[in-house]
Amino acid sequence: xxxxxxxxxxxxxVGALNYASRLSFIAIFARRRVPVLLxxxxxxxxxxxxxxxxxxxxxxxxxxxxxxxxxxxxAAAIAGVVAFHTRSTLRTIAAGMVAxxxxxxxxxxxx
Amino acid sequence: xxxIAADADFRAxxxxxxxxxxxxxxxxxxxxxxxxxxxxxxxxxxxLSAIVFSGAAQILAVQLLAAGAPLAVIVMTCFVAGxxxxxxxxxxxxxxxxxxxRWQKGLAFLLTDxxxxxxxxxxxxxxxxxxxxxxxxxxGFALWAWWQVTNMAGYFAGNVIPASWSLDFAVPLCFIALVxxxxxxxxxxxxxxxxxxxxxxxxxxxxxLNLIVAGTLGIVAGTLADFARERWTRR
Numbered sequence: 001x002x003x004x005x006x007x008x009x010x011x012x013x014v015g016a017l018n019y020a021s022r023l024s025f026i027a028i029f030a031r032r033r034v035p036v037l038l039x040x041x042x043x044x045x046x047x048x049x050x051x052x053x054x055x056x057x058x059x060x061x062x063x064x065x066x067x068x069x070x071x072x073x074x075a076a077a078i079a080g081v082v083a084f085h086t087r088s089t090l091r092t093i094a095a096g097m098v099a100x101x102x103x104x105x106x107x108x109x110x111x
Numbered sequence: 112x113x114x115i116a117a118d119a120d121f122r123a124x125x126x127x128x129x130x131x132x133x134x135x136x137x138x139x140x141x142x143x144x145x146x147x148x149x150x151x152x153x154x155x156x157x158x159l160s161a162i163v164f165s166g167a168a169q170i171l172a173v174q175l176l177a178a179g180a181p182l183a184v185i186v187m188t189c190f191v192a193g194x195x196x197x198x199x200x201x202x203x204x205x206x207x208x209x210x211x212x213r214w215q216k217g218l219a220f221l222l223t224d225x226x227x228x229x230x231x232x233x234x235x236x237x238x239x240x241x242x243x244x245x246x247x248x249x250x251g252f253a254l255w256a257w258w259q260v261t262n263m264a265g266y267f268a269g270n271v272i273p274a275s276w277s278l279d280f281a282v283p284l285c286f287i288a289l290v291x292x293x294x295x296x297x298x299x300x301x302x303x304x305x306x307x308x309x310x311x312x313x314x315x316x317x318x319x320l321n322l323i324v325a326g327t328l329g330i331v332a333g334t335l336a337d338f339a340r341e342r343w344t345r346r
Contacts, residue, residue, distance in 0.1 A: 021197045
């Protein structure tokens, strides 16, 4: 199958499946009450899901050598502290990127 | 359409999303570069970002496509990575219930990590559901429109940025900016710790299943800790 045709198939099928995922419970709970236990569990969705999403991106370098990437982990920790105190997306990104560049430079000189 | 664009809450939601949009620039560029590297036509690259509208799924799709994976494998992997939207959908459901069905369908299309994290606090604070819905639509639309711009910029010009700048690191930084401010109670910290450890421990699972499994474990841990704390304080 040629690449463009295959990509359009991916776009159509994944697009439909992703939309179904996004609509799923919004449509289901449109007609009935949300159970109390679930409503309570939903409070922890951002913390749990976003952490699960971010940890692999930080812990391993994009080359996927399987080794922990020390500058990235330290820079992410610094960014986390900045985000916690400032609640600002731009400051978090600025602090994280500058920390990563400095750490890569410093550790590159040592190593 | 013009009436929606003139709505004060829609405009406020749009404006509040601007910092997150700037943070998403590297993510969009990375996705566009990936689409170009996989040999996608400009129109297909735009279709991918406009219809699938999920950076994680887009990157997986173009990487697998470039590696020559079968269609079924690409589709399954992207679907599993998108299962977190089911959980977001459930968490949004109580707040969007009062809105008309047509709105719910529009909101669902714009449901992303950023839009969810940015709006869940405002939605859970209560208030007028129409205003909160308009606010979400404004932010979601800003993200969608900007996402197309950055993806196209990456497709046509992304290669001018050298890899040594590590711009891809801005992608996790966007998520850290969203999640770190939540870490103010013990059950929330517990949920994040369990999810973070589990996603590494389970990284051998195929098709990025570790993401949804670890996320679910974290949610369960947070809920259990919440009940334990309640018991503790009642005594």
